[in-house]
Structures are given as structure tokens and as C-alpha cells.
Amino acid sequence: MIRKLDCPGLLWCRAALYALLTGFALAVQMALPGSYEELTMPEQIGELIQGSGVVYLVLILALIFYYQRLLPLSHPFLPSAVLVSLFFALCLLFGQSFEATDSWAPLLGTPLRVALSLVMTAGYALFFFPLVSALFHWLDRRAQTGSSASLSPKGQVRFFFLSLGLILLFWLPYLLLCWPGSVTYDGMYQLEQFFGLTQATNHHPWLSTLLMGWIVSLGRDNLSLGIFFYVVFQTLVCAAALAGICWQVRMLAGRTASRLSLAFFALVPNFGGYAQMFVKDTLFFGMFAAFFLCVELFLKARGKAGPILWASLLLTGLLCALLRNNGLYIVVPTLLLLIPAARSLLSRLGAAGLAVGILAVYLCFNQVLLPAWGVAPGSVREVLSLPFQQTARYVQICGDTLTEEEIAVIDQVLDYETLVTSYDPRVSDPVKNTYHGDSENLKEYLGLWLRQGLRRPDVYLEATLNSMFGYFLPGYRYGPFGGNYFFMQTSERGLEVEFAHPDAPQLADAFSRWWSQTPGLELLNAPGTFSWLLVLASVALLRRRRGIALIACLPLWLALGICCVSPVNALVRYMLPIMAAMPLLLAYTYSVLTLKGGNLSHG
Known part of the structure; x- marks a missing residue:
């Protein structure tokens, strides 16, 4: 029975509304001239939209057709698809903001910016929801039929x-x-x-x-x-x-x-x-x-x-x-x-x-x-990329609030004089390579690092996202x-x-x-695509309560976590292990979920 929301009239209305929201999200440009605090309604609101009116109209029509065809496939409603779609939307939103400005100011700079960010989040999430729902429902249907791929030794x-x-x-x-x-x-x-x-x-x-x-x-x-x-x-x-x-x-x-x-x-x-x-x-x-x-x-x-x-x-x-x-x-x-x-x-x-x-x-x-062979251990700085980046951003933003004692503590482990000029939000090497402290200096610094993080967690969070967004933004890579x-x-x-x-x-x-510059193909050699596939595989197994099979996702999640605290944001060579393993993870997930008699879930 056709659901009331999917009767022809309402379906077209929903498709048109969703298309407008998604089209707006796709058309907004993150980097604007001037200060983000100066963005007011209505003087500069027109500057947000990029592209000509004809291009925008074609985009809206294509999105209406997309929603009209895929929305009926999203039933029954899946909360898991909502969560995945929202996660993807936030990855796009924050990723584009940091890629354009190394900041979340385009999203959170003013009340108007926050409102626009919510609209864009809805537009992106609405775009992904029918796709994710259709994928999960397709896997559920395959579980009822089963399949095999036998091959002789x-x-x-x-x-x-x-x-x-x-x-x-x-x-x-x-x-x-x-x-x-x-x-x-x-x-x-x-x-x-x-x-x-x-x-x-x-x-x-x-x-x-x-x-x-x-x-x-x-x-x-x-x-x-x-x-x-x-x-x-x-x-x-x-x-x-x-x-x-x-x-x-x-x-x-x-x-x-x-x-x-x-x-x-x-x-x-x-x-x-x-x-x-x-x-x-x-x-x-x-x-x-x-x-x-x-x-x-x-x-x-x-x-x-x-x-x-x-x-x-x-x-x-x-x-x-x-x-x-x-x-x-x-x-x-x-x-x-x-x-x-x-x-x-x-x-x-x-x-x-x-x-x-x-x-x-x-x-x-x-x-x-x-030690017996005379090989020196690696420097402790290699595991401190993220804390050093957070400190550098803290000094950049809150430097005028630092006391002489705090400056001295930082200067014992990092070159305080060049900290701000050396700071690259996406690469920790320029800051990390100034490390010159000993164990006592480092212990004192870590105490200060913790206190400053509690004082301004927003600065630390922004520095963290700036150093890892590329691992969740499809199409972006460093260099x-x-x-x-x-x-x-x-x-x-x-x-x-x-x-x-x-x-x-x-x-x-x-x-x-x-x-790397060809639309579509660039997604296959950039880190973010494979992080999204890992999320999809993990949620697909989780919603079907396949706990043992979820273990297969663990080494990839651990590798991704290491990438996120690595010295370089979205460096392909750090991501190569996950890229190499991904086809097998997807095939294993498909195999586990399409076994006959598998437990079905509508979550």
C-alpha cells in the first residue's frame, strides 16, 4: 500500500521542498570576502550563492527528479539511516568550512551563520537519507534470498x-x-x-x-x-x-x-x-x-x-x-x-x-x-602532534591572556617566539619540529596543556577538527x-x-x-571516501546485530584513528592501508548480511 506521504501530489511537493534545501546547501560558498561577523540580512546574503540562475535551476530540477525516484525507496523508516546521513552532512559542512578558511567561522560566526548552517545540514542530510535507506533496505532484501559465489580450488x-x-x-x-x-x-x-x-x-x-x-x-x-x-x-x-x-x-x-x-x-x-x-x-x-x-x-x-x-x-x-x-x-x-x-x-x-x-x-x-645495536629511539614529539597543534592555536587566539609563567612553560618544550608563525593548521611538522624539552619540561607542559584545554575547549576542538577534517571530506587530499x-x-x-x-x-x-582532478575519479584516491565506506559498513553490521563480523571493522577504525592524530591532514600514504583493505571489508559485510536466515532489523 502506498503511504500517504508518497501519494503523487505530496511526493512531488516533498521532492520540491527537499530539492530547494539541498540545492541551497550545494550552492552556498564558504569563503566570503570580509569578516564573517559583517554578514547581515539582506545586504550580503546574495553573496552566499555561487553559480548562475540557469545552473541553479537545472540543479533544482535534477534534485526534484532524484527525490521523486528515491523517496519511495526509503520506507520503512530507518533511524540508523538518519544518523548516518546526519554524520555525512556534518562531515561535508565542517570539512568545506575548514578547507576554505581553516576555521569554523563560516558556520558559527554569527546567528545568521548558525541558522544557515542548520539549513545546509538539513539539505545535505536529506540528500543522503534516501540513498542510505535504499542501501540498507536492499541488503535486507538480499538477506531473504541469499547468494553464493562458489569457485573450485x-x-x-x-x-x-x-x-x-x-x-x-x-x-x-x-x-x-x-x-x-x-x-x-x-x-x-x-x-x-x-x-x-x-x-x-x-x-x-x-x-x-x-x-x-x-x-x-x-x-x-x-x-x-x-x-x-x-x-x-x-x-x-x-x-x-x-x-x-x-x-x-x-x-x-x-x-x-x-x-x-x-x-x-x-x-x-x-x-x-x-x-x-x-x-x-x-x-x-x-x-x-x-x-x-x-x-x-x-x-x-x-x-x-x-x-x-x-x-x-x-x-x-x-x-x-x-x-x-x-x-x-x-x-x-x-x-x-x-x-x-x-x-x-x-x-x-x-x-x-x-x-x-x-x-x-x-x-x-x-x-x-x-639499544644494543646503537639505534636511538624515536622522539617523543612524534606522538604529540595533536597537543602541540592545540597549543599553537591556543597561543594564536589567546596569546594576549597568557601569563609570563605559562609562556615560559611552553617555551621550555616549543619555540614560543615562532609558534604562531610556524603554525600550519593541517601539518604539525613546523611546530612539532621545534620541540626541545626533556621529561621534566614535558610533564610541566602537559599539565599546562590540560588546564588550557579546560579553559578554552572550543579552541582545542577547532584545532583538532582542522587537523583531521580531510579524512572525512571526500575528494580532499593534502598536497x-x-x-x-x-x-x-x-x-x-x-x-x-x-x-x-x-x-x-x-x-x-x-x-x-x-x-585527481577528474570529477568522480578523484573520490577513489582521496581519504574521505573510504572513511565514509567504513562508516556505512560498520552501521550496516551494527543494525543487524552482527557483533562478530564487526570485529573486521576494528583494524580499519584503529588505522583511521591513528590517521586522525597523525602529523598531516588527509595524507594519502597514511590512508593507503584502509584503501587497500576496503574492497574486502565491503565484500565481507555484504556476505555476512546476505546469509539466508540472517536476523533482520529495521533500526
């Missing part, structure tokens, strides 16, 4: 190697154009440490430095050849991990989903671009993808794992913990949550043993072996390179390496930039 092997071959084929141009590989600043610094040209530290994980150095050493006196050896090594590892992702997507969600996943890994420039890049993050995202694949296989089998899967969990988990300094905080909690997922006591003990064992090896490596880097870092300590064909990397760079 030989077929699975063939599919894996076919995926591996195609990924390598599409990545090959990057390797050839950029031979021997793009050496980044971090990569060159790690080589200088390995060859004893500078102090060895664990700022970049020492295991990563060792692997880079050992493989580069195979080139003997030819540094370029050695770098190419390492690039080939990490390319094979990452391609194999992603081929494994495609294989499991094929088993969980069928042929079409696996083909889309394969195209994603083969075509999106981030993956091929990072394959040729001499940087620690490439190997880590491959290891993370492999670890996530093992976690998904464990969850699917409910702990009924053979020796190969147990060994793979141990190896990939240990490498994730040692190849990235914060990888341990992803691996150990994930393994601990595998304990309730396992059906047998033996499997539960095995998961607990893996977590404890990896933690023990990590501590032994970092606390015993590295002008489309997330990829095709250049050669020069060494200050005598290491010489250069591109075989200096102009050739520009072709790869041009393709990467073209992709």
Missing part, C-alpha cells in the same frame, strides 16, 4: 594468479617510467642511516630501514640498481596481497565485485604510484592488507584455522607491528578481539597467544635489540600531487641516484594529477 588458484598478473601489468608503466624508483625524503634518510652516514634512529621503523638497506646492498656499487631491486620486492609483496584481497572478494561477493576490486587496484594511481616509490609506507600497506585478509579468513571460519592461516596471522601481524611504529596498536587489539570470535577453546588460546607473542617480540626488538610523488630526493651525505630518463616520470605524474 583450481579456479581459485587461477583467479589469484590472474589478478596478480593483471595488477603487475598495470603497475609496470610506473616502474619503467620512474626507473629505478622515486626516492622520497624519508627513504633517502633511511638509506643514509643504514650506510652509517647519519645517526641511526627508530624514528622510521628500524626493521624497515634494515630491509631497505639489505636489498639495496644487493646492487653493490650501483645504488640505482639496488633501489630498483627493493622497488620490485615491495611491488611483488603488495601485488600479491591485493591479489589475495581480490580472490577473497570473488569468494564472498561474486565475479562483478572481484572485477571492480581488481580494476580499483590496477587503475587508481595511488597503488601503482606507491609501488615505484622508495618509502616505508608502501610495504606497510601491503602487509596490512595481508594481515586484514588473514583476520577476515579467521572470522569467516570462526577460528577453525589451519597451520598456514595461524602462521600467516603471526607473520603479517608481527611485520605490521615492526614496519610501522604505531602498527602494534592495530595488531594487538585486533588479535585480542579474535578471542570471542573463535568457537573452540584452543583457537581462543591461539589468538591470545599470538597477541602476547607479538607484543613480546615487539618489546624485545625495540627495548633490547635496538598538489594527487597523493603521489614522482621525484628524486637528493642526498646531503653523498648518496647519488637519479632517474634513468629524467622526463619520463612526468608522464606518470600527469596521469596521477589528471585522475
Whole structure:
């Protein structure tokens, strides 16, 4: 029976009203000339709308058609869809504000601004609500029919190697154009440490430095050849991990989903671009993808794992913990949550043993072996990016209220004189790199940091959002390179390496930039899209009360949390592990939710 609200007359009225609200939200420009406090009604209200009247009219008509077709699909009403839509709306609203002005002033500057922000929030939320509702209802209907994607063991092997071959084929141009590989600043610094040209530290994980150095050493006196050896090594590892992702997507969600996943890994420039890049993050995202694949296989089998899967969990988990300094905080909690997922006591003990064992090896490596080898620990400043950014913004806004004592406390750990001029709201390195305190100074500073946060929590919150909004704003990424880097870092300590064909990397760079500037395509190589997909997958599982399956979301949420407190807002290489694992998470979510007899929920 057609609901009263969906009778033809009322449906068209609702569609027109919603279209006007959404059209207004889409047409408002965040950055206005002059002060936000000067925006009054009606003198400057016309300045809000961008675009011509014809464009706006076409937009409204398209939105009316959109709502007229999708609103009937949003029944029955889903509170979960409302919450997701509201979250997406706020991500867009605040993300656009911070992208335009590094501030929430366009949203909260005046009462008029607040009112306009509420209207825009409603417009965005109304746009997403029928889409999210239709998605959840579609998954509910699929649960009543069920589906399977069987493939023979030989077929699975063939599919894996076919995926591996195609990924390598599409990545090959990057390797050839950029031979021997793009050496980044971090990569060159790690080589200088390995060859004893500078102090060895664990700022970049020492295991990563060792692997880079050992493989580069195979080139003997030819540094370029050695770098190419390492690039080939990490390319094979990452391609194999992603081929494994495609294989499991094929088993969980069928042929079409696996083909889309394969195209994603083969075509999106981030993956091929990072394959040729001499940087620690490439190997880590491959290891993370492999670890996530093992976690998904464990969850699917409910702990009924053979020796190969147990060994793979141990190896990939240990490498994730040692190849990235914060990888341990992803691996150990994930393994601990595998304990309730396992059906047998033996499997539960095995998961607990893996977590404890990896933690023990990590501590032994970092606390015993590295000091014995003369490798200095990384600076404590690396975990203080966010507090330092909050302090810098506090000084910028409330500097005239600081006492001499407070200034002295800050100056003991950071360069107070340059704090305001160094402050970049989206990158913490300029402020963080002025750190010069000791443990006593830091303890005193943290006490002051806490007191100032309680005094002005709005300043801290604004600084926090400014440092992480890009991870929730689809299409935004840090830097002008489309997330990829095709250049050669020069060494200050005598290491010489250069591109075989200096102009050739520009072709790869041009393709990467073209992709990043093409509407629609840019969503596939920017962090925010994948954060939204993670939210959708998590809520879809939560509303159907699939607690065990929700464990699959945990490593991605932990990785995203680490990104949010990282030194750079919306840096693609920080997000690569989540991007690599996302096709499998979506396929696993689909598989779990479409099992016959699954519990349905209308929440």
C-alpha cells in the first residue's frame, strides 16, 4: 500500500521542498570576502550563492527528479539511516568550512551563520537519507534470498594468479617510467642511516630501514640498481596481497565485485604510484592488507584455522607491528578481539597467544635489540602532534591572556617566539619540529596543556577538527600531487641516484594529477571516501546485530584513528592501508548480511 506521504501530489511537493534545501546547501560558498561577523540580512546574503540562475535551476530540477525516484525507496523508516546521513552532512559542512578558511567561522560566526548552517545540514542530510535507506533496505532484501559465489580450488588458484598478473601489468608503466624508483625524503634518510652516514634512529621503523638497506646492498656499487631491486620486492609483496584481497572478494561477493576490486587496484594511481616509490609506507600497506585478509579468513571460519592461516596471522601481524611504529596498536587489539570470535577453546588460546607473542617480540626488538645495536629511539614529539597543534592555536587566539609563567612553560618544550608563525593548521611538522624539552619540561607542559584545554575547549576542538577534517571530506587530499610523488630526493651525505630518463616520470605524474582532478575519479584516491565506506559498513553490521563480523571493522577504525592524530591532514600514504583493505571489508559485510536466515532489523 502506498503511504500517504508518497501519494503523487505530496511526493512531488516533498521532492520540491527537499530539492530547494539541498540545492541551497550545494550552492552556498564558504569563503566570503570580509569578516564573517559583517554578514547581515539582506545586504550580503546574495553573496552566499555561487553559480548562475540557469545552473541553479537545472540543479533544482535534477534534485526534484532524484527525490521523486528515491523517496519511495526509503520506507520503512530507518533511524540508523538518519544518523548516518546526519554524520555525512556534518562531515561535508565542517570539512568545506575548514578547507576554505581553516576555521569554523563560516558556520558559527554569527546567528545568521548558525541558522544557515542548520539549513545546509538539513539539505545535505536529506540528500543522503534516501540513498542510505535504499542501501540498507536492499541488503535486507538480499538477506531473504541469499547468494553464493562458489569457485573450485583450481579456479581459485587461477583467479589469484590472474589478478596478480593483471595488477603487475598495470603497475609496470610506473616502474619503467620512474626507473629505478622515486626516492622520497624519508627513504633517502633511511638509506643514509643504514650506510652509517647519519645517526641511526627508530624514528622510521628500524626493521624497515634494515630491509631497505639489505636489498639495496644487493646492487653493490650501483645504488640505482639496488633501489630498483627493493622497488620490485615491495611491488611483488603488495601485488600479491591485493591479489589475495581480490580472490577473497570473488569468494564472498561474486565475479562483478572481484572485477571492480581488481580494476580499483590496477587503475587508481595511488597503488601503482606507491609501488615505484622508495618509502616505508608502501610495504606497510601491503602487509596490512595481508594481515586484514588473514583476520577476515579467521572470522569467516570462526577460528577453525589451519597451520598456514595461524602462521600467516603471526607473520603479517608481527611485520605490521615492526614496519610501522604505531602498527602494534592495530595488531594487538585486533588479535585480542579474535578471542570471542573463535568457537573452540584452543583457537581462543591461539589468538591470545599470538597477541602476547607479538607484543613480546615487539618489546624485545625495540627495548633490547635496538639499544644494543646503537639505534636511538624515536622522539617523543612524534606522538604529540595533536597537543602541540592545540597549543599553537591556543597561543594564536589567546596569546594576549597568557601569563609570563605559562609562556615560559611552553617555551621550555616549543619555540614560543615562532609558534604562531610556524603554525600550519593541517601539518604539525613546523611546530612539532621545534620541540626541545626533556621529561621534566614535558610533564610541566602537559599539565599546562590540560588546564588550557579546560579553559578554552572550543579552541582545542577547532584545532583538532582542522587537523583531521580531510579524512572525512571526500575528494580532499593534502598536497598538489594527487597523493603521489614522482621525484628524486637528493642526498646531503653523498648518496647519488637519479632517474634513468629524467622526463619520463612526468608522464606518470600527469596521469596521477589528471585522475585527481577528474570529477568522480578523484573520490577513489582521496581519504574521505573510504572513511565514509567504513562508516556505512560498520552501521550496516551494527543494525543487524552482527557483533562478530564487526570485529573486521576494528583494524580499519584503529588505522583511521591513528590517521586522525597523525602529523598531516588527509595524507594519502597514511590512508593507503584502509584503501587497500576496503574492497574486502565491503565484500565481507555484504556476505555476512546476505546469509539466508540472517536476523533482520529495521533500526
